[in-house]
Amino acid sequence: MRIVRDERILIAGAVLLCAVPLVFGNYWTGLMTQALIFGGVALGLDILVGFTGLPSLGQAAFFGLAGYGAAISILRYDLNPWLAAVVGILVSVAIAVAFAPLAVRMRGLAFLTIMLAFGQVWWGVATRGGSFTGGENGLPGVRRPSFGVSWWDLESTNGYYVFTLLCTTVVCFLLARIARSPFGVSLIGIRENETRMTTIGYHVAARRAASFAIAAASGAVFGILSLFFNGYVGPGSLDWRLSAQFLLSVVIGGAGTLWGPFLAGGGLHILKTYVTGQTQYWPMILGGLYVLAVVALPGGIASIPALARSRRKLLGSRPKRPIDPAISE
Amino acid sequence: MSAGSDVALDVSGLTVRFGGIVALSEVALSVQRGSRYGILGPNGSGKTTLFNAISGLNTPSAGRISLLGVEVTSLPARVRAHLGLARTFQITSLFPSLTVLENVAMATRMAEGVAGNWWSAAAGQTGANTDAAAMLDRLGIAHLAGRPVRSLGYGEQRQLEIAMALATRPSVLLLDEPTAGLSNTETAALTQLVRALPAELTILIIEHDLGVIFEVTDRLTVLQNGVVIASGPSTEIREDPIVKEVYLGR
DSSP, rough: OOOOHHHHHHHHHHHTTHHHHHOOOOHHHHHHHHHHHHHHHHHHHHIIIISSSOOOOOOOHHHHHHHHHHHHHHHOOOOOOHHHHHHHHHHHHHHHHHHHHTTTTHHHHHHHHHHHHHHHHHHHHHHHHHHHHHHHEEEOOOOOOOOOOSSSOOSSSHHHHHHHHHHHHHHHHHHHHHHSSSSHHHHHHHHHHHHHHHHHHOOOHHHHHHHEEEEEHHHHHHHHHHHHTEEEEGGGOOHHHHHHHHHHHHHHHHHOOOOHHHHHHHHHHHHHHHHHHHOOOOHHHHHHHHHHHHHHTOOOOGGGGHHHHHHHHHOOOSSSSOOOOOTOO | OOTOOOOEEEEEEEEEEETTEEEEEEEEEETTTOEEEEEEEEETHHHHHHHHHHHHHSSSSEEEEETEEEEESOOOHHHHHHEEEEESSOOOOTTTTSSSHHHHHHHHHHHHHHTOOOOOOGGGGGHHHHHHHHHHHHHTTTGGSSGGGSSSOHHHHHHHHHOOOOOOOEEEEEEEEEEETHHHHHHHHHHHHHTTTTTSSEEEEOOOOOHHHHHHHHHEEEEETTEEEEHHHHHHHHHHHHHHIIOOOO
């Protein structure tokens, strides 16, 4: 297996992030755990939105369904938390796979709105589910699983942070590989020219559905991580506003770049936590950021390095390497 | 598939309606393997609709289409592609943000059977990429390999259209106005290219340029208002009084 540059950066980033508990206290380590979770969801959603070109306003459904699936398994059926996590992910992915054939027949605005409706159905089920789903109050009191070893305690902030970092790294690595594979490139082809893809023999609907399931599955994994972090799952994790935050993370980060949405997803969560502690105007600030990103930075955060490079060139600063004399006249 | 069949494409009683409009009415044509078959007709006569029906992009209201001995009338476009059908588009239809090589590799990966790989890097698929590079070389656009398609000139995009279609290794190729919008020099080059394609490849070509049509094709079907008004060897069609009046005479 060849490790390319992107993957080396990913691994280096993960190693660097291992230092967070050493440098920061519990508060920031906890916040970074959540940032990894929200960044991860946005990155998974980017496969669907940025690659396949299907903008979804229902990603929170897969995030929340996994959480509810696991929480109900633990609280109502007394399942082992590890097993419950698997059940939660399977429930979420199974619902995604069942809904995918219908969803991927839509494009653009129709897809966006049907996903909004899909998400709201589950939000409705959760809030009206009575004592089984905990209704408006959700399901508190979910304990974290344990490795059964003393040196890695998932109940501790630091232990759970490292676990989340490990899971996030694995998911990012998988998604980055998928994105560069022939399958990943075919999703770009579908986004850019569906008819052509069909006439050269690609099964467009199946590939769309597969990308839908991949986004859902990664949303589900992070839904589980969020459940165990908070010890709680509630209707807020199925809320369309959370879906909107995920979709905006993809746009602000730079759709189709994976790392942009990851940074934006994590960054927006940290910003949200800070801003909501100071004022109640978070939605306005999020809206403002979105407008700013669309107007000033259409390529998102991920386009900043390229913009900076071209700007440096415009300003005429000296290039790092001497120009090849063969090229310069 | 009846291997002994000499007919590459057989269309009978083909009718395509869009709402109340009859785009094609009872169209029949039979194309021999290795034939160079021209489709001629004024704008709006149903030529592209015929190609769309053959390639599976629209659903006929009536009639049958058989490709290389297989009845394909109700089969989806991608299955027809796997049976050996490829086409180009009158309005250039590419992947603008990808490079020229990546565009062609999208087709060669399908031909090599590696398009479903979700683990290895697409850029590392040596077989498919070598094939794609060879295809670019064959069409004389190898120097454009690394360029994003959106940065290409129109004539170069028209060549890439054909490269992508050929990269699927088709047995039957549909060319929809390949020279539309090209200069005289470009048209001449493209005509040479079509003439140089392997003899066993069956080609159907829609073309407005009569010079190209009579230079390339051996048989012709002439459409008008969705109806076949003449069909036969190109040399005979050229002298057909009805065709002369409707189309050639202008």
